[in-house]
Amino acid sequence: MKHTLIHLNTSPYSSLACKEGLDLALVLATFEQPVDLCLSGAALALLSDAQQPTAEHGKNLHKLLAGLEFYDIENVYIEKNHSWLNSTTSWQGVTPLDSTEWQTMFSQYQQVFRF
Amino acid sequence: MQYTLLITGSPYHSKACHTALRFIRAALNKSPDSIKGVFFYEDAVLIGNQVAQPPRDEINLTRAWQEIAEQNNIPLYLCIAAAVRRGIINEGESRRYELEQHTLAEHFQLEGLGTLVDLMNTTNKIIQFR
16 A cells, blocks of 8 residues: 655645645545645645635635544645744644655655645 | 556646656557556546647647557546546536537546556556646
């Protein structure tokens, strides 16, 4: 069984990439495949609590985060020191990594898919 | 070494489908059974649109994929959810949605992401083109 990392790097509302990356993570977990998530770049906006997307924006993907634990997706990594990410207004389930940990993380998985 | 290819890049906004095709040709040249299957996801599913008509002086990418699949017996899977939302519909889905037409090109088939999971677990290496 391969351990998979899904790396989200695109804005949750500028395209379907973020949603379809999350869909793949949920399917992998449904099939009992070990899967972790990591977020960088514009995908970090997914963590912000204050989201009220309209139908034109797309589904509220932030709401999916609370359900990840029910799929046994326990590790959601971000890189430390994103000053605009206020700890009181963003999702608390992430594990921040320093730069060295972040860089070594990618080589710890058998496969990494980017969205 | 047997590969599965996961292609996520749009055939119109990226060279993912083009580069993957070149990779397959090189891999087959080295070992005829080196490709287990190809799974198209995100905008890459647009490759399976049978009604798209590229200009005659440009590569017909859908046809190129059909030819390599047919000649080498390589299954070409499109994620069914990603395809249907983008209008790539086979006969079964056409009936289900009570449509009068279907748009899935020959040699492509609609499959769920579970098929990708199965490919992951039965292939040495999976390579993403995006």
